Amino acid sequence: MKRELTGKRYGKLTVLNKTDKRKNGCIIWHCRCDCGNEIELSSRKLKNGVTNSCGCEARPGDLTGQRFGSLTVLEQTDQRTANRSVLWRCRCDCGKEVLLARNVLTSGNTTSCGCGVHKEPENLTGKRFGKLTVISYQGKVNGHRTWNCRCDCGKTTVVRESNLKNGLSKSCGCEHSPKKILHFVDGTCLEHLQTSHISKANTSGARGVYFNKQRKKWIAQIMFRGKCHYLGGFDDFDEAVEARKQGEEMFLDVLRAHQGEKQSQAEK
Template identity: 30%
Template sequence: MGRPRKVDIIGNVYGYLTVIDRAKSYSKDKKWDCICICGKTHGVTRQRLENGTTKSCGCMKKALAREKSVKHGGYRDGKNTPEYQSYIAMMHRCYDDKRLGWDRYGGRGITVCDRWTLPSPNGFLNFLEDMGERPIKFSLDRIDPDGNYEPSNCRWASRSTQGHNKNLVKNNRNTSIYRGVSYNKTAKRKNPWCARIGNGRDGYTWLGGFDTELEAAEAYNKAALELFGEDAKLNIFD
């Protein structure tokens, strides 16, 4: 078996960074020298470049802190617009590791698409063009909770819809193949299969205990249709 072919990413652009050469690295993690749009050079591993974890030399985080003093399309009557507030919150979640909740976003590899991370004001203006105005009582939501922030995976959603969406994330401790269904070991023989659904207000609505897993899944589907209509994410039966 021959040696694996070396990958050359010189010239590739990742966010604010352009790869210019292989870095002299004495660690196991091979790095690439990159030049940032601010003019600084920065050594980054190929993995962090390609998965979007690193998009600048660090100046992006500093730019976020300065954004509030920059007047552009994110202002209306001298105040930040709802769309701009959502944009800044999104950027902090993914790139400010000092921010509360970062571990649930940037910390687990969630990133923002290149189109929305262009230098100010272009990144925000692209975001506004793609998303449109934020409806009252709506907020930014990722359709796939494990996906990145990008036009195809983002929408303005109500709190109840987001609560329902979060309920679709599979838990490692889940005991059922169906959404909203779990097995209650303490119930023993009577109605051991439990059904519940996220309602976006106070967490979950209890739907009851059932003799079979299928009955519990059907109860979940019925509640989802009543709560969310055509937006309901339903269990599919073979």
């Protein structure tokens, strides 16, 4: 028997009634947000806590207002790519508007609507990005433009152009010195669990989220106490990002509770 959700609240959403629609075997419910907007959501999205509003609240990883080359992100749309990635409406400096997915923007490979495809690449020689000063152009590596840079500490390093421009690379790595004091609880590093650093092997632009081509879903996962914990598979990229965020908060609460128990026992 299907659970009746009418009248129940999920975050800012109140379920009004059940519709005749179905998605992947789940009932679609008509809901009203506290802001006044009304939307339809599946029982799965409501129950797993991923969707708590109509979207009026700022979502993690919101690209609105950010610039990528000649492109300025205007808004998130309701449209999706073939693999269900959200499309963002962007305006190029030439005035033309285009729809692009997050990974296309954050990869650094697309920096205009196409009007600047044949323009000469920007010369970054002599420019500074954080502690890095660009010395010379290194060439393309796996399709990405790279530059030789000298850090203020004296070391030289090769950095992707996209990482320089979007602020991901600001030093040779000396800022992340191993001498930094890290805090461990029950064998898990709090700084590592909360870090915003994204591995170079990551292609989604979101930590702990990747696209499974066989399942055609965005997978969210997290490492905790040396084990990889599966957080779910999602059709929507933003849902996977939110699940990852909730996973971090959940495991941080576990660590804090464990630390509190140890302190209480020590005081006794």
